[in-house]
Amino acid sequence: MDSPQVRAGTIAELPEIVAIYNHYVLTTAASFEIDPVTADSRRPWFEQHVGSEKYRLLVVEGADGRLLGWASTGPFRPRAAYGTTVEASIYLRPEATGRGIGSQLYAALFRSLEGADVDQIVAGITLPNDPCVALHRKLGFGLVGTFHRVGRKFDRYWDVAWFQRPARP
Numbered sequence: 001m002d003s004p005q006v007r008a009g010t011i012a013e014l015p016e017i018v019a020i021y022n023h024y025v026l027t028t029a030a031s032f033e034i035d036p037v038t039a040d041s042r043r044p045w046f047e048q049h050v051g052s053e054k055y056r057l058l059v060v061e062g063a064d065g066r067l068l069g070w071a072s073t074g075p076f077r078p079r080a081a082y083g084t085t086v087e088a089s090i091y092l093r094p095e096a097t098g099r100g101i102g103s104q105l106y107a108a109l110f111r112s113l114e115g116a117d118v119d120q121i122v123a124g125i126t127l128p129n130d131p132c133v134a135l136h137r138k139l140g141f142g143l144v145g146t147f148h149r150v151g152r153k154f155d156r157y158w159d160v161a162w163f164q165r166p167a168r169p
């Protein structure tokens with residue numbers, strides 16, 4: 001089987017990107033969205049990545065041309081001085097997990113930041129999520145700390161652990 005291909009996501013793929021995301025919105029607390037998103041509601045998010053050096057959206061495509069997942073970098077916080085830090089996210093189809101694809105996609109995402117005015121990369125992980133924590137540690141992230149009970153979803157409160165790594169280790 002041809003190895004999965006990583007490339008920039010296109011607007012035509014936004015519905016598939018949203019479908020992958022909504023699986024986790026509806027079934028997990030990995031995302032703190034409560035209601036599923038639509039391609040229309042996510043269009044501003046997509047546009048943020050177009051032509052940007054620091055806000056990237058990469059997809060990984062399987063041999064059959066179907067998207068297996070996506071990863072992105074976006075703003076960490078709105079205040080301008082935070083501009084040299086980006087927040088990373090990654091979501092694979094459930095059937096694509098545990099095969100090294102997340103490592104491949106994330107490594108490509110961080111390589112794509114080379115030359116960008118980015119100094120730090122952060123990620124917030126809703127706990128528990130062992131594969132996600134393992135992936136971030138593998139890609140050079142260290143635990144900064146954990147906010148306790150900072151989100152409520154599915155009638156329970158969730159902790160979020162924050163991880164950080166330099167853009168250029």
Ligand SMILES: CC(C)(COP(=O)(O)OP(=O)(O)OC[C@H]1O[C@@H](n2cnc3c(N)ncnc32)[C@H](O)[C@@H]1OP(=O)(O)O)[C@@H](O)C(=O)NCCC(=O)NCCS
Pocket residue numbers: 024030069090091092093096097098099100101102103104125129130131132134135138
């Ligand atoms: C998190 C996620 C992106 C990881 O991608 P993946 O392709 O499954 O991960 P990889 O196969 O590249 O494995 C990365 C590391 O995590 C470890 N890992 C993978 N699955 C694991 C599991 N179920 N439990 C513990 N560790 C696991 C692997 O051992 C590997 O470390 P190693 O190479 O040092 O052995 C993927 O599982 C996913 O999309 N999960 C659902 C979406 C989600 O939770 N996103 C939110 C934040 S990440």
